[in-house]
Amino acid sequence: MTTDLGLLTKAAEKWDQAAKDFESVQTVYDSQVRNIATDGSWTGVSSMSAYAASKLTYEQYAGAVKEARAIASLLRDAQAQFTELRGKLKHEVAQAVEAGMKVSDDGTARFDFEKASKALADAARHDPDLHTTESHWTQSIGNLVQAFDDADQGVKLALTAATKSSDVLNGGVHGFNAKAEGDIEKVEGRRQAELARLTHWDDKQLAEMQRLERDNKNSAEFSRTFLAELGADGTIDFANRLRGLTGGEKRQEYEQLQNGLATNISAATRDVNSPFYEKWREGLRNAGTKNYGSETDPYYGYQSFVSLMEHHDRYGKQFLHDLGNDIIDTEKKHKDIWTQWRRHPGIASDPLDHLLGIMGKDPATATSFLDPGADGKNDHLKYLLKDRNWPKIALNGPGALLSQDDPAARIGLGAALEAAATGEVPGTKHALGGHTEAEARVMHDTLRTLNEGGKGDKLPANLRAPLGNMLTDYTSDTHEILSRTNENYKKLGGEGGVWKDGNSVRMAVHKDDLVRIMRSVAEDPTAYASMYNAERQYAADTLARVPFNGNADDRAAVIEAASSAYGFYDGVSSDVVFDKRDKAIQWARDVSHAVTGSSGAALNFVPAQIGGEDTPKGIKVGLDIANRITDFAMYEWTKEQISEASRAAGEQNRAQFNHGQRQVDSLIVEWGAKNDHQATDGLVRHLVGSGQERHDSARNEAFITLDREK
Structure with a gap:
């Protein structure tokens, strides 16, 4: 010192x-x-x-x-x-x-x-x-x-x-x-490559490798020198050997080296204009299709490399884009290259899906990779949602005639879609709304592409929760679509689906596309509950933004919009109950539990819906109204779902399912109470039930969209 x-x-x-x-x-x-x-x-x-x-x-x-x-x-x-x-x-x-x-x-x-x-x-x-x-x-x-x-x-x-x-x-x-x-870092990089090429490491060598990684954790010079000396093929071979040793007595040491190697890749590839980058990328393209297993038990370079990358959180956007493009080019040239018949522990069977999962941790990267662009020239989203032949699991070895879908398929895609459309890391708490045009394009094209051929109600299982989270984030848009009263959403949604409205960006699809996706999401009770809860609070907020004692037409418009939106939700819920029959009771309980478990915390929409001291009294109470819809309301909802599932004439009784309108009526009562009007007041009694016709017609439209009779 x-x-x-x-x-x-x-x-x-x-x-x-x-x-x-x-x-x-x-x-x-x-x-x-x-x-x-x-x-x-x-x-x-x-x-x-x-x-x-x-x-x-x-x-x-x-x-x-x-x-x-x-x-x-x-x-x-x-x-x-x-x-x-x-x-x-x-x-x-x-x-x-x-x-x-x-x-x-x-x-x-x-x-x-x-x-x-x-x-x-x-x-x-x-x-x-x-x-x-x-x-x-x-x-x-x-x-x-x-x-x-x-x-x-x-x-x-x-x-x-x-x-x-x-x-x-x-x-x-x-x-x-x-x-x-x-340059000290370059000397250390060459030394690390020298050690990495050894077939076995004694305790002294292992300790030196760990020191070199600690001392150069984020050094671009060290990382580029180290990886250039090894080459892509040598790097993948080194990663394979490390992975094979993580189950032994020195598991922690080898895992630290795996993490360090992934960090080296991140540091080395951030500058795409460096002399190192293109040479490394070319080497990786060659190694990516090399079989590092055997003829009877193969696994390929890209599978191993992306698995290694999962030991680090952040990579440069251009590198992730380039790697994604290279993997796509590879699988287009080599059909079924990722199809597996034996799982290799620690190796990503589908390198593209796992790479998308990594992109999901960086929303800006995911958005730019999936955004079709204003000119529609980027076809990544279309390829992934429509054109790609997703890898299978072969059941009887190489050249197998029998295969099945991989249960892990599209997990990475779901994460990337959610990040790209919302601009947020999946699983994080964030304000809803406030999207960019690129994010909205991803959302719009995802919904439209998944609904081609009317198949939106039959989504792959691993996309349901991400789509539910995405729709939750777009509640301000879905509310307007389901209201059926906003002409901008009807007209501009049909023309392109994404437009600027002042400082805000709007997104619209046809209501039938939205309803089919909602029905598919409803197979996941927690995801559906997230959407339902967001609609409850947003509907409350739309009411609160209109003075209770103000213009009657304005008041009627927000009530009818909320009733219409709830009508579609009731139609979807009833369709689930009809399909599930014996399992419908548990589904209703699961949704109810998820909604009531999250209803205590108000959702925050962007832009903020509540003003300051100068905001009119009727506009300031929205979130409070939303939070006053108690668990008792969902208890009633659950009872009706159970009753619906238990009735013999389910198809006929489904058309009478009416709980959504009672949700709206509860909002109206609370809205009035916050404005010093009791439930027995003439105005409150007049407004309660005023949206029933809109609710019923929306519920029936949902049935028709989902190929059900009224």
């Missing part, structure tokens, strides 16, 4: 001067000594011997210049690294002291009772988490000490490599290094 790191800079300056001195001596030697053997005045056997010797000496001077400059560069690199790390270490120690710790010379943090006040010291003695806090600071300081030691080892490795003779046959073991490298 007290070492004068400036001495490294001074030493570097002396090595720079040494390089200049060697250059001067080389010039003198060339003109006054070597010239005698090369100017033609000296002939014979002795001249030939002198020529060879003088040439070697001349080259040694050149090597000395190269080595001296490399050492100077390494010393400056070391000084920069050490200075940065020491600064971080000092800062961390200062933070620990500020938090009440006393840090020993070996980096151990303990609470400083001597400096603490009596009250604070007494509190610390009785604090059950004190040891955890001390351990946190000790570990944090220890990590930086480890980083310092790792960097020091890297400098030692680089200096040692720089001073090794580059040609032991001519210069001898003590000759100068004409290939000396002045």
Whole structure:
């Protein structure tokens, strides 16, 4: 901590001067000594011997210049690294002291009772988490000490490599290094490649590999050098060997190396304009179709490579796009290449689907990969949803005639679709709405493509939940589509489906397409409940945005829109009950449980629907109204679903299913209550049930769309 790191800079300056001195001596030697053997005045056997010797000496001077400059560069690199790390270490120690710790010379943090006040010291003695806090600071300081030691080892490795003779046959073991490298990260990258090519690693070598990864976690220079030395084929082979060792006694160490290798790929491929990138990509294209298994039990490079990539979270957008395009090109040329007949643990059977799953962690990348574009020229979405022959599982070996769908198929696609259409990482809590035109195009074309041929109600199982989440995110649009009263959604939805409305982006499809997708999503009770709950709260919000005592036409419009939307939901729910029969009761309970379990937290729509102090009273109550629809309402809904499923004449009684309208009536009552109108008031009683006709017609349209009679 007290070492004068400036001495490294001074030493570097002396090595720079040494390089200049060697250059001067080389010039003198060339003109006054070597010239005698090369100017033609000296002939014979002795001249030939002198020529060879003088040439070697001349080259040694050149090597000395190269080595001296490399050492100077390494010393400056070391000084920069050490200075940065020491600064971080000092800062961390200062933070620990500020938090009440006393840090020993070996980096151990303990609470400083001597400096603490009596009250604070007494509190610390009785604090059950004190040891955890001390351990946190000790570990944090220890990590930086480890980083310092790792960097020091890297400098030692680089200096040692720089001073090794580059040609032991001519210069001898003590000759100068004409290939000396002045970049520590590049030296470490070459060393890591050297170790990776070994067929077995002892404890010392394994520890060195781990150190090299720790010291160069996000270094582009290290990663590019390492991967370039291995090549794509060598990288995949290294990954395969690591994966095969993760089940042994040193599982943790090998998993860390897997994670590090995936991180190296990320760091190396972010700059797509680097000389490394295209050469690496070409090598990967060649290795991607190479069989790393056997003729009877094959698996291919892309399968192994994408599996390795799943050990890291973030990659550059262009690299993911390029890799996706290359895999698509490969599978178009090699039909059924990913079809499997034996699962290989840890290997992605469908590399494209797994790559899409990785894209799903980066919504901007997923959107740009799947967005058809304003000109419709990007066909990725169409290929994945319509044209692609998804890999199968062969049941009786190579060339099998019998096969079945892979139960894991489209999991990655579902994640990518959700991320691309919503702009959010799947599974994260976020505000609903607020989409870009690209996101809306993905949503629109997904719904339209899946509904080609009227097949939207028969989605693959692994797409139901993602589609449910996507529709939930587009509730402000689906509400308008199902209302059947918004002319913009009818007209512009038919013309292109995506348009700008001021600062907002709107998306519309035909209501029949939406209803079929809703029906398919309803096979997943939790996904359907998410949509249903969002509609409940959004419908409440649309009512609250209209003053209760205001214009009668405005009031009627929002009530009828909500009734229509709920009518379609009732039609879908009834269709599920009719199809499931014996299982309908459990389905209704599952939906009810999912809705009531999430109804306590208000959904946040973008743009915000609630204003500030100047917002009219009737507009400010929307979310409160939505939250006042209690679990009792869903209890009634469940009872009606169960009753519907239990009736013998289900087809006839389904047409009387009316719970959605009662949801709207509950909203109206709460809306009135928040505006000082009791349920018995004339206006409230007039509004309750006013949307019944719209509800019933919507429910019947849903039946027709789903090929059911009224």
